[in-house]
Amino acid sequence: MFSKPRIKAYLYLTLVAFIWGLAGPVIKYTLGGISSLPFLTYRFAISSIVALISFNFIAKRKLNTKEWFIVIIYSLFASTFSLYFLFIGLEKTTMLDTALITTFNPLLIAVAGFLVFKDKITSREKVGIALALIGTVIAIIQPLIENENSIRLQGNIYVVLYLLTNTIAAILAKKLTKLDIAPLFITNFSFIIGFLSLLPLSIYQNVNFISIISHLELRYHLGVLFMALISGNLAYTLWVKGQKSIEISEASLFSYLQPIFSTPLAILWLKEETSKTFFLGALFIIIGVIIAETKKRRITD
Template identity: 30%
Template sequence: ILGFLGIFIYFLLENFALQFTQAANVGLYMGAIPLFTAIFAHFFTKDEKLSRSVVIGFLVAIVGIALILLDGASFQLRLKGDLLALSAAVVFALYSVALKLAPKGYHYIVITRKSFFYGLLLMVIYFLISGKSFHYHSLAITTVWLNILFLGLISSGLAFILWQQGIERIGSINASNYIYLVPLITAIAGIIALNEKLTLKMILGGVTILIGLYIAQKKSSQISN
């Protein structure tokens, strides 16, 4: 189930969404993951409940995310891509709650390894059935392998291991709230690594995100404790 939800379906929906809508739209819908996670956790777990502060924190943080992602651009609704992105957010929220409910007897690395194995297996099966072409000659390029290793080991493998540990230690709601920081960290990385311009909207967005995160964490952390 974890491999199906978090590895196969989530990445499939997110990548399809990027083909039909703007990256900013996808980023906004990903910002809804904490709210969806809180809703699912409220109904499917015994110790995590949806609180007013989680909802208020979401509303504040999503404004900050919009300020950063839509800086200099306008939001354009593209139904197909937006629905795919929204579906991806729902699926990842389900994955996070499923992680919370996973059997406690397994080591987190074992769970992550099995999830990736079955998720990758489903991806290969889908790839073969869909009949999509694959440019094998690209595997001879060193940069491609470096990208694959980084995405596989760091962005996916290590990130999912840390994500699972976070959920295990502080719960799915508290852990998911930190997703609000992704656009802020991305903007900072862009300024440092790509020499992108720092704008007033970015600053306001970052401050708003931090306020939203604080509000969301304040109440839910008391429930967790």
């Protein structure tokens, strides 16, 4: 019988998986009305306002110079770099490709944990990771296999860069857990860094925010608001709460629920089409994930 804190954690993380599963299609749809850089800057601006308010309710302590440095570097990778690559990727590729490629993310983090922290990876997990990697490569080069234009391939490469920067952020996050810094403070601070780091780039590229925001249709404003408040502040808060009562390895399993929500939306809402190559890549990834994570779950139990 599960304890109440564990059941709460499961509910929180399932809701987060649902929200982040919706996030990809929402980003893709909203990019139809506003390009990636102003979209992301606008999103971080809203999240930053909420973050500044939330600081009044978050217990925090004074950080030393080294701790501030790590927090800022983490924020750059977790917000600025990773989401910038994701948004550009979604601007160029399909939601289906993105969902397939990002399924490899938990396994990539496991590999990084092995390389950086010497975390144990069993032979079974190595086989699963190898199969999932084959499926991911198939998903990445799918445009070449199907003789499509290079823009979609570029998008897939940007999604891979998102995976790499997100993995670096995960490694830094693990280091931060040892420093006794409030996770909610780190998360909300990363939104502010995201805004402050992207704003100069937007100004450099002559992005006229007043004109863009004033002429933006309501449906696209709603997309930005969803990403800022629901997928941003709310989801990250629930994610942090969900992590408190269960193991990190167990919490990572919930990320595999995201494609269950994003894939139907990509097909039914965005009208994207699947192909034989897509199903081939998905098959390798699904088999690889099952092999790798089934053993890990048994060990956790």
